[in-house]
Amino acid sequence: MKQPMWKLNKVGEKIAYYLSLKGWSQQMLADKLGTTQQSISRWIKGQTEPSLDDVLLTCYFLGEDPNELLGFNDIAHEEFAQYDEIYEATGNRFDNIIAQQNDDNRDD
Numbered sequence: 001m002k003q004p005m006w007k008l009n010k011v012g013e014k015i016a017y018y019l020s021l022k023g024w025s026q027q028m029l030a031d032k033l034g035t036t037q038q039s040i041s042r043w044i045k046g047q048t049e050p051s052l053d054d055v056l057l058t059c060y061f062l063g064e065d066p067n068e069l070l071g072f073n074d075i076a077h078e079e080f081a082q083y084d085e086i087y088e089a090t091g092n093r094f095d096n097i098i099a100q101q102n103d104d105n106r107d108d
Helices: 011-022 026-033 037-045 052-062 066-070 072-107
Strands: none
Touching: 011 026, 011 037, 011 052, 011 066, 026 037, 026 052, 052 066, 066 072
């Protein structure tokens, strides 16, 4: 089952995840990038970070979105999750206020 990307918080974890989805080994990616399997392993372990060029090429070869890999979409997801929590806590009151305003506008 595909795990939501926002639950993976490091670039290396996401690379490992994408490799597993594609059925690729670290060596296969290393060969495409012109680097070593040890470099890929260090990224996955969080010992080093890939360069931006390596990130973009990794995304190209794996067919994935760089925004996902770099975590830019994670921020948006966290913000939406906060809005969901706020809505759950106050949603009914807002729905009632909006409905009342709509009723008032119809009466005018």
